Amino acid sequence: MGFEQVIGQDLIKKTLQKSLQQGQIAHAYLFSGPPGSGKKMLTRLFAQALNCTSLTEAPCGICLSCRKTISGNHPNLVHLSPQGATLKIEQVRDIQESLHYRTGEGRFKICFIQDADRLTLPAANSLLKILEEPPGDLVFILLSSRPWALLATVVSRCVHFSLKPLPADAIRGILQERFTLSPGEHEVIVELTAGNPGQAVEMAARGSCAEKYQEVQELVKELEQGPGGKLFSWAEEVSKRENLDETLDLLFIYYRERWLQRLSARGREAFRLENICRAVLQTKEELEGNVNRRLALETLFLMMRGVV
Numbered sequence: 482m483g484f485e486q487v488i489g490q491d492l493i494k495k496t497l498q499k500s501l502q503q504g505q506i507a508h509a510y511l512f513s514g515p516p517g518s519g520k521k522m523l524t525r526l527f528a529q530a531l532n533c534t535s536l537t538e539a540p541c542g543i544c545l546s547c548r549k550t551i552s553g554n555h556p557n558l559v560h561l562s563p564q565g566a567t568l569k570i571e572q573v574r575d576i577q578e579s580l581h582y583r584t585g586e587g588r589f590k591i592c593f594i595q596d597a598d599r600l601t602l603p604a605a606n607s608l609l610k611i612l613e614e615p616p617g618d619l620v621f622i623l624l625s626s627r628p629w630a631l632l633a634t635v636v637s638r639c640v641h642f643s644l645k646p647l648p649a650d651a652i653r654g655i656l657q658e659r660f661t662l663s664p665g666e667h668e669v670i671v672e673l674t675a676g677n678p679g680q681a682v683e684m685a686a687r688g689s690c691a692e693k694y695q696e697v698q699e700l701v702k703e704l705e706q707g708p709g710g711k712l713f714s715w716a717e718e719v720s721k722r723e724n725l726d727e728t729l730d731l732l733f734i735y736y737r738e739r740w741l742q743r744l745s746a747r748g749r750e751a752f753r754l755e756n757i758c759r760a761v762l763q764t765k766e767e768l769e770g771n772v773n774r775r776l777a778l779e780t781l782f783l784m785m786r787g788v789v
């Protein structure tokens with residue numbers, strides 16, 4: 482089982498395969514992309530391929546070295562992840578120490594650094610020092626979902642691969658293959674997870690999507706037809722939600738569906754629904770800035786109710 486296990490990311494897979502084929506391995510790689518984008522699977526396969534004894538450009542998955550890498554027990558594999566909030570200099574120093582020990586197993590010593598954007602300045606500098614004169618068979622694999630927070634000096638030492646969101650059709654394919662979902666649920670997940678396969682699978686597996694969508698439908702019903710006075714308490718409640726962004730995404734999907742149904746009629750209702758869709762998007766944008774969440778939601782909810 483080679484790189485085809487990772488869906489999409491064709492350019493990255495091709496580049497990795499080519500460098501494996503040509504034996505041109507860099508000392509440090511950075512794989513960036515949001516959580517769930519496939520960084521872990523891709524880098525595990527790369528680590529496998531680096532030490533695979535079948536000597537092909539793809540990991541065989543069955544040799545002893547591959548199996549040890551898959552189970553995380555390869556002696557030449559080191560994992561570094563934040564202790565508390567940060568990756569500390571002591572952790573990088575420990576790595577440096579461990580470089581002196583060789584097991585003779587595998588061609589490369591591979592060091593994974595999870596959440597590399599959390600390296601403290603001294604830790605990053607210590608890492609840079611290793612990278613200035615790296616031992617020939619050492620490969621660092623840095624992973625980050627916030628590559629902008631990495632020091633430029635670290636990034637410049639790495640071959641940087643940025644994982645791209647998958648097209649909606651690829652996500653639909655993954656969901657169809659593994660889950661039985663209603664068409665509505667499918668589209669909600671595709672829309673909410675914006676090309677992120679890990680998040681899409683997680684959301685489908687949790688089965689929480691239909692429930693959340695139902696909740697939003699109830700909220701709309703309450704806001705459009707319930708007692709008007711409750712609108713303000715709803716605004717307050719919703720403004721305190723941690724997943725407010727998700728609620729707004731679901732509201733948008735809900736209104737867009739209604740708008741699409743009414744589109745052919747071209748009546749006032751379609752116009753109203755289109756305006757609400759725009760207002761939801763605008764509220765989302767405003768909330769990224771420093772606005773009062775409750776007031777922004779009150780304005781939106783008043784519009785949904787048809788007051789403004």
Ligand SMILES: [Zn+2]
Binds near residue numbers: 547
């Ligand atoms: Zn192998």
